[in-house]
Amino acid sequence: MQAGAPAPNIGENLSPLIASAAFDSAAGAAAAGAADGDIALDARGRLALYLAVGLAAGSVIALQIDIMRVFAVGNWTHFGSLVVSLAMLGFGLTSAVMAVATDWFSRHWRIAASVALGLFGPLAVGANLYIQQLGFNPIYLVSDPAQKWKLAQIFLASLTPFLAGAVFLGCVFLKNNKTFGIRFDTTDDRRQRLKEWITGYLDT
Numbered sequence: 001m002q003a004g005a006p007a008p009n010i011g012e013n014l015s016p017l018i019a020s021a022a023f024d025s026a027a028g029a030a031a032a033g034a035a036d037g038d039i040a041l042d043a044r045g046r047l048a049l050y051l052a053v054g055l056a057a058g059s060v061i062a063l064q065i066d067i068m069r070v071f072a073v074g075n076w077t078h079f080g081s082l083v084v085s086l087a088m089l090g091f092g093l094t095s096a097v098m099a100v101a102t103d104w105f106s107r108h109w110r111i112a113a114s115v116a117l118g119l120f121g122p123l124a125v126g127a128n129l130y131i132q133q134l135g136f137n138p139i140y141l142v143s144d145p146a147q148k149w150k151l152a153q154i155f156l157a158s159l160t161p162f163l164a165g166a167v168f169l170g171c172v173f174l175k176n177n178k179t180f181g182i183r184f185d186t187t188d189d190r191r192q193r194l195k196e197w198i199t200g201y202l203d204t
Contacts, residue, residue, distance in 0.1 A: 011132040053172055056117065058166040060087070070128075074109050079138075079151075086155060090162030098170050109171040116167035123164050153202050 024074040064087050069079040100106050105112055 006113040049172070049176065053169065056165060056168055057118075059120065060162065060169075063161055063165075069110050070131075082155070083158070086159050087162050090159050091166040094163055094166035094170055098167075098174065102174070105171060105174055107176050113168045113171035116164045116171070120161055120164040122170070127160055 018192070041155060064083055068080040068083045071083065131154050134150045135151060136147060137144075138151075140188075141147045141151070
């Protein structure tokens with residue numbers, strides 16, 4: 001991307017702020033429970049939780065599309081397809097860390113989720129501003145070794161907001177397995193009903 005190119009208006013996306021407010025509302029409605037168990041939410045809390053997760057996931061997808069368009073306009077379009085890999089890498093790394101440190105995230109899920117959600121917007125804007133200053137030119141990618149390092153910096157900077165979004169969603173799913181994780185909860189009868197519905201649909 002050429003230095004001095006206008007930055008896209010990703011900072012104007014207010015979804016993370018709305019999601020943060022909805023998440024705080026859902027967390028405030030949670031009843032006291034076991035440290036390693038699901039949080040208990042009333043109907044209003046579940047609605048706020050759904051809203052927070054929907055807005056956060058939508059913001060991550062919107063950022064992914066935005067970065068893809070930046071690559072398509074400012075650089076070779078071939079780099080745009082790598083944005084999907086960046087998002088998957090961010091969620092994969094976060095999942096691996098959370099799998100290893102499940103106990104820690106179970107105890108500090110609210111702090112981790114709040115910090116991650118609060119950092120999502122600033123990281124997205126900061127990464128974009130940093131990329132604008134690199135002066136990456138794909139034409140000299142082969143002849144100038146420095147361009148390869150600039151491309152690596154672009155990918156690393158673009159990865160950071162996906163990590164934040166993945167931490168927030170991961171913490172929410174970790175403490176709401178009954179709500180979102182029916183596929184992995186063998187004691188939930190909804191899994192059996194879903195299986196029966198899929199089997200009946202495939203048999204018709």
